[in-house]
Amino acid sequence: MPKNQQIILDNRPTAEAVVSNFKLVSSETPALKDGQVLVRHHYLSLDPYMRGRMNDSKSYAQPQPLGEVMIGGTVGEVVESKSAKFAVGDKVVGMGGWQEYSVVDDNQMGMLRKVDTTHVPLSHYLGAVGMPGVTAWYGLVKIIEPKAGETIVVSAATGAVGSAYGALAKARGCRVVGIAGGPDKCKYAVDELGFDACVDYKLHKDAASLSKALKEACPNGIDGYFENVGGMVLDAVLLRMNAFGRIAVCGMIAGYDGQPLPLTYPALILVNRLKIQGFIVSEHMEVWPEALKELGTLVATGKLRPRESVAQGIAAAPEAFLGLLKGKNFGKQLVKLV
């Protein structure tokens, strides 16, 4: 029985999440029953949605229970199998949580999926060719429905969702403008991710100033926006939306801690006949095969080269996660566990 290091949620944040909300514990992996496999995790995915789960409030999902292993996506390798569906050595993606190993029943539909690492590195199944990629795909294709020539904006542009969104929008003939924090990320968005322009929100201290910068980057206004951030950035974008613009709302990191951030000019929804729509990608499993196919092709052909921020070892997960919430990561935030 290998020893399994785990991170549990020890207590809930009162305002900003802190390292002491988490606790590192250790256990033996249990003996497998029939139909079960033991997966050794190679990478753990850290994602903004986890912050919402840490609160004990009404949301679209159950709160993360105290004293249990934090929820999280993982990729890894089957190291022991009592299932006819999985063989030792299979590469798999699943929801193994913040721990080094997980035991999975093979009859839990969709909990574990074999993946092919011939053309796509294993870690990318947690990012561009995983949940974040499909999130970008759904928001762009199903909510924003872009036409060639339209101007399409995304916040957190160099993150896992943003970079996939950029590649998907470029493939549809759009002008793609990112919003990111700092000159390095903005340069990366343009030079490596193929964005047409990228605005550094850290240079602006209010929505009016950021909105002016967006006007320069989007001379024809904004037709579609993928909301990852909320707060000042959303206010600034709203001021530049064209008539009949569409906004897909997927994350509002800026509002997870403490007080909610208001939307300053809701009247613009009417003035510009906007559609604003929230979604959770796990509720739209029917699109995953189509989305993953396109995303896998973009990665395999080099049109989407997602960047990763990799923390080392399960004990580093809490600090890496808090950094993600503050935008300290540069690309998809992972924790390497082997």
Add this chain to the structure above:
Amino acid sequence: MPKNQQIILDNRPTAEAVVSNFKLVSSETPALKDGQVLVRHHYLSLDPYMRGRMNDSKSYAQPQPLGEVMIGGTVGEVVESKSAKFAVGDKVVGMGGWQEYSVVDDNQMGMLRKVDTTHVPLSHYLGAVGMPGVTAWYGLVKIIEPKAGETIVVSAATGAVGSAYGALAKARGCRVVGIAGGPDKCKYAVDELGFDACVDYKLHKDAASLSKALKEACPNGIDGYFENVGGMVLDAVLLRMNAFGRIAVCGMIAGYDGQPLPLTYPALILVNRLKIQGFIVSEHMEVWPEALKELGTLVATGKLRPRESVAQGIAAAPEAFLGLLKGKNFGKQLVKLV
């Protein structure tokens, strides 16, 4: 040549609109050219959208020019005709503006439409069987897309849009809950307009309190909301929206004067995967025939009995309009001109 009394926009509001923004003037109606008709207005419609036009700011429509007759819908009778399309005595609906007479070219598509007053009183073509009715229809049918059994809410429930919305939603098997100001309006909504319940927002001084009252009136939550007001009411409704709820945004009266009113909890858009969509009914002329047919039938069969607030004489229009913005009207606000 009959004398034509007119109300022009004399100066723009600096904050709240006031009577002195308007000016009553008088002119002779001009001699008709070929293809023109002279319409004597029986009723002028007063509508919240006019407040937006009074500002000189970017909006979906051009601002009302200073010194010109205020824009507005009218119904009336053709009193002189040099057009083969209209005869003296025809009852017509058009956009004649705040004046007693208008001259209309018969080749201005859609500017003048003959109506049948056999089963529908002429004035209702400015309300339930006119622009406000179609507004309710579009928001309900095309944006909210209600299913039987869902709970559907509307603010300004006894107004022209709200009362039509209520009848249309009842016809679709929904639970229909209104929000209105004062016990008389709430009683009327339930007793006369067929709402299942109506919440008096004036009994509540903040969104949290109003939201509690909505919880009682909507024990199964809110699936669709038609936004006529904005501000505190929108905040309160958002707190009660069910997952996958839809909000049609048509008016935000509360924000027309002075400072914009923020939306306090935009994160709920994500949490409850809401769709919020703004629209202007004049951009969807393709639905008018279908909508007017249903609305006309509801009125003719007594299932929609819209109430009217009627001011007397063109000089009374400014004060009646300002009252409308404050919710002083009870039902569709009209000005009777004959």
